[in-house]
Structures are given as structure tokens and as C-alpha cells.
Amino acid sequence: MDEFSRLVQLLSGSRRLVAFTGAGMSTESGIPDYRSPGGVWSRFRPPVLQEFLADRKARERYWRFYAETFPAFQEARPNPGHRALGRLHAEGRLAAVITQNIDGLHARGGVPAQDVLELHGGVFASACLSCGEHEARTADLLERFLADGQPPACPRCQGPLKPRTVSFGQSLDGELLERAASLAAQADLMLVMGSSLAVTPAAQLPEITLAAGGGLIILNRDPTHLDSRADLVLRTPAGETLARAVEALLGGSDD
Numbered sequence: 001m002d003e004f005s006r007l008v009q010l011l012s013g014s015r016r017l018v019a020f021t022g023a024g025m026s027t028e029s030g031i032p033d034y035r036s037p038g039g040v041w042s043r044f045r046p047p048v049l050q051e052f053l054a055d056r057k058a059r060e061r062y063w064r065f066y067a068e069t070f071p072a073f074q075e076a077r078p079n080p081g082h083r084a085l086g087r088l089h090a091e092g093r094l095a096a097v098i099t100q101n102i103d104g105l106h107a108r109g110g111v112p113a114q115d116v117l118e119l120h121g122g123v124f125a126s127a128c129l130s131c132g133e134h135e136a137r138t139a140d141l142l143e144r145f146l147a148d149g150q151p152p153a154c155p156r157c158q159g160p161l162k163p164r165t166v167s168f169g170q171s172l173d174g175e176l177l178e179r180a181a182s183l184a185a186q187a188d189l190m191l192v193m194g195s196s197l198a199v200t201p202a203a204q205l206p207e208i209t210l211a212a213g214g215g216l217i218i219l220n221r222d223p224t225h226l227d228s229r230a231d232l233v234l235r236t237p238a239g240e241t242l243a244r245a246v247e248a249l250l251g252g253s254d255d
């Protein structure tokens with residue numbers, strides 16, 4: 001059996017599938033992998049959270065970075081891989097998506113928001129880091145920032161506003177991580193898409209699935225430390241490959 005048929009067979013046999021997605025999934029929607037060498041982050045040197053809180057210049061630099069990168073998020077559309085996951089969910093074949101991505105594309109691809117665990121947060125909503133009460137649309141804050149050059153501040157307490165993404169130096173949401181670990185433990189198959197599984201603790205989730213006796217599929221361009229323990233590894237574009245597999249499994253899509 002070739003690798004593609006094996007992929008379809010494994011997906012077909014799964015009763016409790018969980019997907020884990022990383023930057024490679026979003027690059028297929030035109031979102032650059034900011035953290036890769038030579039990416040925008042390496043030019044801007046993103047502030048760690050402590051610096052963001054303490055230093056106005058760091059906040060200004062951060063919002064300038066956002067002004068440059070945010071349009072890519074606004075213009076991005078779900079790709080065939082996102083829609084394939086949406087179809088699997090609609091058919092009752094996918095329990096949840098755990099993602100390192102901050103682009104909101106899984107929900108737009110058809111997986112209901114409550115079944116998408118965004119471990120690193122999302123770019124579209126911002127919140128006050130001091131009072132935690134005030135929320136705003138990142139797009140509105142950016143518009144004002146571009147007009148007056150002032151890093152956005154909370155109208156209630158003057159604390160700094162920041163997109164709801166997990167920054168360097170900021171820990172992941174413990175409750176969310178616990179839910180992800182429990183999903184990983186219950187999964188009979190974990191489908192890794194577009195992640196090199198290099199960032200801990202999120203990247204340890206597939207190991208939880210393996211330890212609990214579940215299977216593992218890795219669709220990723222680069223090797224990962226779990227390749228030797230996976231049931232199947234395909235070094236092809238993750239979204240495109242899954243879309244073909246889901247078509248083979250469920251028949252052609254309507255759109």
C-alpha cells in the first residue's frame with residue numbers, strides 16, 4: 001500500500017481523531033512563518049512581555065511590527081486543509097483541533113470555535129494587560145496607532161493594550177493546556193500538520209497520545225523528533241495532502 005492510501009486508511013479507522021497544527025498550515029494560506037530564520041521577527045526583535053510592560057519604546061516597536069504583519073492575517077483565507085478539517089468535524093470524525101497558530105483560520109474553515117484550542121491565542125482581539133477588563137478589536141487599535149503613533153492604552157486604567165497572543169516570556173494558558181493534554185490522551189489518532197514539534201510544552205502533546213496507546217500521523221515538510229515513532233510520515237504540503245485524503249475518504253466536496 002502506498003503512503004497516501006495508508007493515510008486514507010488510518011483516517012478512516014479513527015474514531016477519536018485530534019489534529020495538532022502549526023505554522024506550516026498557515027503558510028499555505030499565505031501567512032509567513034514569522035519565527036523562522038530570516039522571518040519578520042528576526043528583523044524586529046520582538047519584545048519579551050516584561051519589556052513590553054516596562055518600556056514605551058518596546059510597545060511602539062511591537063505595534064509597528066503589527067502594522068506591518070496584520071494585513072497578512074486580514075487577507076488570509078482558510079485553505080483546502082482547513083476546510084478538510086472542517087469537513088471531518090462536520091462528519092463527526094474529528095474531535096478537536098489544537099493549534100499553535102494565531103490566525104483564526106480553523107474556525108473560519110468550519111471547525112466550531114469551541115473545538116479549536118488556540119494555544120498561542122489569536123491576533124484579532126486585543127485586551128488590557130493591567131485590568132484585564134477592557135477588550136478591543138486589534139484592527140481598530142492599529143488604525144488609531146497609525147494615525148497618532150501612540151501605543152494603544154486602556155481607556156479605563158491606562159494600562160497597555162496588546163493583541164491576545166502569547167508573547168515571548170509569557171506562559172501558555174494553563175487551563176487550555178490541560179484541556180489539550182486531556183484531548184491528546186483520549187485521541188486514538190493524532191494528526192500533526194505543519195508543525196516541526198519544536199516548541200514545548202505544546203509539542204509534547206503527540207507524546208501523550210502515543211503514551212496512551214494512540215496512533216500518530218505527521219504531515220510536515222521537515223523532520224520531527226517523533227518521526228520514528230509515527231505510524232505514517234509524509235513530507236508533503238500538509239493542507240493539500242489532507243484535502244486529497246478527505247476527498248478520497250468522503251467523496252468530492254461541494255465547493
Ligand SMILES: [Zn+2]
Nearest residue numbers: 128131154157
Ligand atoms: Zn485596563
